[in-house]
Amino acid sequence: xxxxxxxxxxxxxxxxxxxxxxxxxxxxxxxxxxxxxxxxxxxxxxxxxxxxxxxxxxxxxxxxxxxxxxxxxxxxxxxxxxxxxxxxxxxxxxxxxxxxxxxxxxxxxxxxxxxxxxxxxxxxxxxxxxxxxxxxxxxxxxxxxxxxxxxxxxxxxxxxxxxxxxxxxxxxxxxxxxxxxxxxxxxxxxxxxxxxxxxxx
Numbered sequence: 001x002x003x004x005x006x007x008x009x010x011x012x013x014x015x016x017x018x019x020x021x022x023x024x025x026x027x028x029x030x031x032x033x034x035x036x037x038x039x040x041x042x043x044x045x046x047x048x049x050x051x052x053x054x055x056x057x058x059x060x061x062x063x064x065x066x067x068x069x070x071x072x073x074x075x076x077x078x079x080x081x082x083x084x085x086x087x088x089x090x091x092x093x094x095x096x097x098x099x100x101x102x103x104x105x106x107x108x109x110x111x112x113x114x115x116x117x118x119x120x121x122x123x124x125x126x127x128x129x130x131x132x133x134x135x136x137x138x139x140x141x142x143x144x145x146x147x148x149x150x151x152x153x154x155x156x157x158x159x160x161x162x163x164x165x166x167x168x169x170x171x172x173x174x175x176x177x178x179x180x181x182x183x184x185x186x187x188x189x190x191x192x193x194x195x196x197x198x199x200x201x
Contacts, residue, residue, distance in 0.1 A: 006066075006134065007035060008043045008126040008168075009054030011142030012159050016179065023188075024142060024178045029057045030191045031140060036063025038194075043068070043126045043136055045119075046077050046084065047160075050142045068125040070118035085130065087118055097132055098124040105166040123164040127173060139168045139175040140187070146177045154180075 009032065016024050032042065032054055041064035044051045051067075052075075058065050065083045077084040087095060098121040103109055106120055128135050141164070143157035155169040156162050157177060168175045176183040 002039070004134075005038070005040045006043055006129060006136045007040050008136045008139045008141070008164060009051070009058070010044055010047075010123075010126055010139070010164055011050030011054075011161050011178075012144065013047055013049045014144075015049070016142065020179060020184070023184065025053065027178060027184060027187055027191070028053050028140075028142075029060075031187055032057025032063065033061040034191050034194065036061035040064075040137075041066060043129070045069070045122050045126060046075050048075065054140070066125075066130065068122035070115060070122055085125070087122060087125075090130070094130075094132060095121070098122075101132075101167060102163070105170070106163055119160065120163050123160075124167060127164050127167045127171065135171055135173055136168075137173070139164060139173060140178065141165065141175060142178045144179060146180050 036058055042054060042058040043066045044055050046052065046055065046067045046069055055065060055067055067077065067084045069077055069084055069086045072086045072088060073079060101124040102117060102120045112120060124132060127139065141157065141161050143159050143161045145158040146154050147156040149155045153169065154165060154175045154177060157165045165175050176187060178184050178187065
């Protein structure tokens with residue numbers, strides 16, 4: 001039996017830049033369909049716009065999904081669908097571990113209220129899985145700004161998605177921003193060639 005494969009599909013709630021909107025939307029649909037056929041399970045967070053586009057693409061292709069919710073019924077997520085995982089239903093030990101990661105990687109936890117903390121906590125599960133020990137193979141995301149290290153790896157990005165990207169960077173999980181032209185082109189080429197995305201960005 002083959003080992004399960006996971007990736008995260010997440011990103012900004014705002015509208016995409018007009019010059020890339022059509023390409024990014026098409027790439028999300030094509031990528032989620034291709035990855036579903038390759039047997040990947042998608043991890044997301046059911047936030048408006050990007051998360052939901054990734055989720056819809058995976059479900060339309062009969063792909064597997066793990067959508068982590070900061071609270072029950074978040075954005076009208078189905079209450080009894082096991083693909084939508086309410087953080088409140090998870091064991092306290094795991095929730096506490098996720099909270100520790102939020103405190104470690106978030107730049108300003110003093111500004112987080114209870115809901116915002118939960119919204120940040122779910123980034124750990126998107127990157128590392130339900131047990132926080134089954135990492136995603138890579139992260140696909142959409143964000144306005146990317147921040148790179150000296151080797152060209154994305155280590156952070158703008159918006160709440162940055163929390164997932166920072167965690168991924170720490171655990172050496174490659175992340176690809178679809179608003180960064182080289183990454184968008186790379187994903188488009190992957191879709192055309194049906195090849196596995198390399199481990200390094």
